[in-house]
Amino acid sequence: MTTSTRFTGRTALVTGAGSGIGRGIALAFAAEGANVVVAGRRRDPLDETKALVEQAGAKALAVTADVTRADDLRALVQATVDHFGALDIAVNNAGVLEGGGLPVADVDEDAWRRMLDINVTGVLLALQAEVRQMRTQPGGGAIVNIASRIGVHGRIPGTTAYGATKAAVSILTRGAALDHIADGVRINAVSPGASATAMSLLPGETAAGRAERMKSAVPLGRVSTVEEVAAAVLYLSSDDAASVVGADLVVDGGSTA
Incomplete structure (x- = not known):
């Protein structure tokens, strides 16, 4: 059962929604009345994820798509419009971190290219498909790209290559926001810090071990919850953020302060 009507009648698309932050964002939209x-x-x-969204009382559609393929993304947007009539909100969350822990000189070329393909090219191709649909709709739409606090202030050893791809997402967000605000499409980003997902665990580390490590690593003393990251995404997607354009909202417990 939904708990809010803030997004009732609107349709939200979330990439990388099979787990982690993507799943959390999908469930947050479901709880606030959106079709997902x-x-x-x-x-x-x-x-x-689709089953969980439906358990929350929302209508859902699951579509397999590879964000590195423009044809897949065009088909994804078309499937969304065919099923729900419009694409009001898009969250480009799909991303990977490969070669973690390695200095730049030792990053594997294949891992680098894979991160570029998914984290950067995937966002560009998704933006293209989404904006082309949204600018044809009355009221336009809102897009949120998931970047990273590592792309804002890359000071974690072994994450430079990943951070470079996420910094690119932040710059892409700002430029696209200015390119398309006249089309009625608002584009912003959220940059999570360490969050309660598998991606923030060190090799062999448990959730309890991570919690202990974060007491000193993060000013807030803990990782952000998936729900906290999702709340930032929903704010930027909502009418409450109607004048927010090209922002990068960092959710990292003070790590980049």
């Missing part, structure tokens, strides 16, 4: 389209490369996790 979940996208990702693997069907089983998407079906799990």
